[in-house]
Amino acid sequence: MRFEVLGPVRVCTSDGEAATLAPKPRALLAVLLAAKGRPVTAERLLGELWPEGAPSTATATLQMHVSALRKVVGDRVGTAPGGYRLDLAGASFDAAEFESGGDLGLWRGDAYEGVAAGPAVSAAAARLTELRLAARHDWAQRTLADGRPVDAATELAGWVAEQPAAEGLVKQLMLALYRSGRAGDALSAYDRTAAALDSLGARPGPDLDALAAAVRRQDPTLDRPAPGVPAQRNRFIGRRAELDRAIHLLGTARLLTVVGPGGAGKTRLSLELAREVAADHDAVHIVELAEHRDGPLDARLAAAVGIREEPGMPVLETVTRQLTGRVLLVLDNCEHVRPQATELAHTLLAVCPGVRVVATSREQLGLSGEVIFALGGLATPAPGAADPHTDAVRLLADRVAAARGGTGLAPAELVVAAELCRRLDGLPLAIELAAARLRALPLAEIVSRLDRRLDLLTGTSPVLRHQTMRAAIDWGYELLDVPQQELLRRLGVFAGGFDLAAAGEVAGADPLDPLTQLVDRSMVEWRDGRYRLIETIREYARERLGPAERAEAFGRLVAYWTRRLAEPPPVDGPAHTEWLAATAAEHDTIMAAADWSLREGDPADGLRIAAAMWWFWWVAGRMAEGLTWLDKALAASAEPSALRARALRAAAALARNSGDLVAARRLGEEGLAVFRGLDDRTGMVAALNNLLITAQAQEDYPASLAFGHEALKLAEQAGDARMVAAASNNTAGTLRCMGRLDEAEPLFTRALEGFRALNDRRGEAAALSNLSTTDRRRGRYEPARRAMREALAVYTELGIAEGQLDAVEGLAQLDVLEGDAEGGLRLLAVAERERTELGAPSFTPDEIADRDQAEAAARGALDAAAVARAYRDATATTLEKAVAQLLG
Template identity: 85%
Template sequence: MRFEVLGPVRVCDDDNGEVAVPPKPRALLAVLLAAGGKPVTVDRLLTELWPDGAPSTATATLQMHVSALRKVVGDRVGTGAGGYRLDLTGAGFDAAEFERTRDLGLWRGDPYEGVAAGPSVAAASARLAELRLQARQEWAQRALADGRHVEAATELAGWVAAQPTAEGLVRLLMVALYRSGRSGEALSTYDRTAAALADLGAHPGPELDALAAAVRRQDPTLDRPAPGVPAQRNRFIGRRAELDRVIELLGQARLLTIAGPGGAGKTRLSVELAREVAADHETVHVVELAEHRDGPLEIRLAAAAGIREEPGTPILDTVTRQLSGRVLLVLDNCEHVLAEAAKLAYTLLAACPGLRIVATSREQLGLSGEVIFTLGGLATPAPGSTDPHSDAVRLLADRVAAARGGTGLAPAEQAVAAELCRRLDGLPLAIELAAARLRALPLSEVVSRLDRQLDLLTGRSPVARHQTMRAAIDWGYELLDVPQQELLRRLGVFAGGFELAAAAAVAGGDPLDPLTQLVDRSMVEWRDGRYRLIETIREYARERLGPAERASAYGELVGYWTTRLATPPPVDGPAHTAWVTTIGAEHDTIVAAADWALREGDPARGLEIVAAMWWYWWVAGRMAEGLGWLDRALAGSAEPSALRARALRAAAALARNSGDLVRARQLGEEGLATFRTLDDRKGVIAALNNLLITAQAQEDYPASLAFGREALEVAERENDARMVAAASNNTAGTLRCMGRLDEAEELFTKGLTGFRALNDRRGEAAALSNLSMIDRRRGRYEPARTAMREALAIYTELGITEGQLDAVEGLAQLDVLESAAENGLRLLVLAERERSALGAPSFTPDEIADRDAAEAAARAALSPAQVARAYRAASETSLDRAVAELL
């Protein structure tokens, strides 16, 4: 048996034939279906079936309708709890199927069509209509991402005709029409929507207005993007045959490995492949593995894909769940983590049926079903031929023109160019390096020098695939003078981009002149204010480092970052934001320094680096990665020390925010015991603060309060103003959870005063939001709103999303209390969506209770149509837009 409400309400038998149900029993069925299998009391049924007032015979008539319905559905209609319920076990129900699958094909008309029933059916109908609208938008977004613009425009046109004021659908229709070459129709659609809104006394929203303006100016950003694919830095020359072949192979397999020597262009080909097939996938992620050292690869994948860990859930489970749908994953530079990359690919392909993987490596992964495409050099002219149209010569000509300010190869140079490309076996990186030399040398001289170097280096590498590329890089390296060579070798310790100050630290002197010359000779890149070695040259530079020079360079790098990280992150807004941005850009190099220190016998400095990095991992939502580094560093440092204690406190904080409260408590208590052993009173204060928050999250309020009272007492005795403020604020949070508002308010105020005196903006925002909660609970809504808005402004200035969500929820609760329940519900729904996307649930018990109570109150105060409208508005509002509105 099957029940259907996505259109006229009906019952179908096992052969999908409709079973006749009289009107009033059908209305009764609609009410029971809207209840989702839960009991409905007789009084509620009378109200639902006779919304204008039940007659005196209604109870008897209801029993008659129940009997009539039982003739159709049998004993699925049962009694209990003073009413009736519909047993849906084993039955089909199209509304439930739609919620699970979002299959728009299940719809036959408007929800619960043809049934005259009361508010519960109206509410269920409004909810389903809202879900259908969301599903339509999701379908259209996927169609546009897939490049199916014409199909999307056709379907959206019908939907918009039925709902001309649904701005989300209108925007998608305008984009679909624009990408289909129908700009005029896109603007006509906007005009019709503006007219429909004007009839209601409304105007198009700013997003719709901005889209119309973009269509009028033919804004290139409206063209179909390839999200997740890095932008091109220069023209992609040649490789059309190879690109067509890998596209064909990818269409036949789920795992394609592009294998070949260093410098062959594996990365560039994989990126261009991703760009060309992006329309065939819902999502594309490019994951660079060249600098990955320790820890699970899924952590690197999560960071690249923007997937935040979820407390209490293994990161691999989170990754596999979020890589749903048609996803293309590019795993670039797998050769140094071949076994781990193969294991990850095997797991992902088994768990994610819509996933395709493109791997680049110097070796195949060795998995069943893997398709290998071997990439060699670009096509070169045949011996004795000049063929200017071969891919290798075309690449050389393009890069020569760039090096010479637009002047390409002269006709007299074609034969020499063909010979150069042949000598380099068409390897793209070698051609790039050769072209760069043409700023200072004639082409014939370049070929003469290269020829001698190649002869000299033949057979030097025991690995055949390295010989030609190594010859090309050796040749460029030998053209450098001694200071340039020494600097290039030392720059190999950087795992990513770097600044001049870091280069100076590693070089042990002023590197500006040789560094500038390395940039001129294309051995080092200068882009966006930072220097960078391309991976092949960086690998070559590391290999050229002798043992003593390697120890010196890495030692200087470790010292540089130990010194820089010794200063705690700044607390004021712009400086804090700049710090987070800087550490994010330097992350790979910082952990490379820590890795060397931990491996090469300097574990104390390695521990010092990773202990100082905890705040970045916390802000960036990379708790598992930070815990992994801290676990490794702590394992090599068993002796009690202030440094070890700080690292334990950092690990405890990361564990708590990962949802592992038991481990957080254990690490925190070990850190506290270490600080006590060392009689480090500042450390004791910080450890007690850490523990009081963990105990608070565990709802162990007596322990939390004891930790907080001691922290405050010691901080006051030590005249540590910042820790007095922090301990006051945190202890007050526990008192608030216990309902002791007078004491909590006094301590929150003390914390706020202290933070402001120190210009600690994050602490100030936390204290303001906490005081706002006290004011709200006491009915002082105006000061509560003022304080929460101020907290929101500070969190926005600092770029702390979790803090923004706390403030948005606080302001939403005030809206609910001040007769603006619909807007309050909109903000609560929006915040819940953003928390889910961030993997950042609230863990403070009383905050969770307040939020749930506000949502329940909002739903109780609103009609079903208003609830549906709030959900629709939330789905159309970004967090940035909501914050701008509130501020």
């Protein structure tokens, strides 16, 4: 049985049919349902059923209505002391379902519709109506957040027609209409609501007025975040005139440089600019340069735009070749790498005709055609004035409201607020820091502290507003207690975001309380589950570290990362993917630890970190960056050691995967020589395996076999099962390249059994792929396909794209051999495209030959239309889609 009150009150039987009830029994049911199973006295029932006054016969009539209701619901209507109750056990009740799940689809009309009853039912209906309104708000917020403003507007229009004075719904309708490109309709909705409120003797609230004003001026904060542009952390206040001017200048130039002092808001303005013009471009990329210290900017640019380097080709050439269409690049924080940033911008603008560049810096780049946009502080009130509408005071008022839990500046505070903004020269960061202090200090005291602690006009820095920012941060720093100051200084060693555990390692103590207080005081940001210092405060914190404290803090950071990186990457799929993401997020800090070790600490630690990072660089396709770090670390720690030999082996692997086989061979042989000199058998086996693959890629098969046989012999003598399996697999690969399949196959089988015994999934996939290739060459297509599909499944589980491509190509070759030339050619084209994007060429000679032969055979078996169709279908097929089809 089902009871329903979200619309006309009714009882539905098990077949879904609504039972017939007369008005008074229905009203009686409504009262009992509103009581939610609690007893209702007869006296109260009389008052509910006859709210205007019960007749003399009401008691007898009530019993008659109870009997009528029992004919429908049975003994669920039971007697209770002095009255009746409705047993809801085992029945469904739409109001209860709505309250627990918020499903708006349960509603069929107004709550308790069609029932003329007293205050209990009215109260229950009012409560459900409010819950319905809240659910509608939640639905609209989710729909807008999902980027579906048209869907939201369609539904909200009907709801607002029902409740034209419901300002919360009207706000969401206006926002949905605005984001649907219907600003005029959004303002019409506001006008209708204003008229509805006026008929009730009221007027729109300040939030609705503010939204209407924002729609009229097309405030960019009303838009959803643009793809490629970070979401706004808080409201963008003021700068409308500057933003309009910057947009105009960008529309007539290809290089716009926003210049100004630290803390003026150059980054924020550039991001808002990118957000507003994003729709005019095919892509927007933010290239953050604040943490870049040495070397070319090519690798950071490639990482920011998601382009992997290609072997044998300079990174910048790869980027410029793939950076097509109308693209906006924001090069943020260029001042400390100005010559390199200038060279990069010059090359991009010369080679990529569709690229526009917005740069932020403390000085111009100095390029021909560069348009300079100078950004100072926000507009402040004139001396002696207290204009609350100037941008600086508006920013302060907004941040004060956030700091005080919604309570903004009082009228009596405006004169002091104007003075504060003038004394801070309108610099946004200084205003933000000042507002954050208002949680603990009155505004007048803050100004008095500025009188003593901050001199806006003089100082040792040649840049006046840099002097202002340093003074503002000095003041904020000195408001901290000793534990907070110490923690802030130590947090300066991080080059990016960090978590609580990392903060604790650097602090050497539990950082939770002081870190929370630093967040409260706006000295540390908390965003997306991680902590972060903005660049200016991070630089300030590092400068505050004394020599001993600096050595201890960086030493702790280095120890933390050497310990974490000592653990090899996990081999199972989800954990491996998580490891990659976590390492990418921490990359800048990890390399800051390595850099400090190489410059000021123990160079061996820098070498240890670089050697441990090679797998990340290899999987992420950042081989050149990895080689740069490894070269630097190897140069700083030249003494022969097992650590140096491991680093050489890592560098050799990255060089080989970059296509530089000569360097890979040289590095690999140097590493082997070190291991031999140390009589390190385990290291020798690993180095020999590395060299085996490189020599194989060079088609130096005699040397490759010699390396392989020695590696296998040493691994067997040491009883190292993993290296036995690896050496068997790699040596068999060389034999297969030489056409000696009878010798290769048992070694591949031995490798597969060894990897499976060790639960080494990556090794297992490699052996399966190799066995499949051997079976294919022997004409055993069914086991070849089975093994290659299994290898593909494992590589997909591990998230190793290069392995997936090997397997896709193997299955494509089988398709061609078994008569599906068009399908095979499509898969080969998908793999070729993905290899180019990943910068992961195949370097095994016989696999390259097999692939080329299969492509030639497929093209030869097809007419021109079929070949074109295969390549066209490949363009529309992602790697993920191809893999899913092959495994489906």
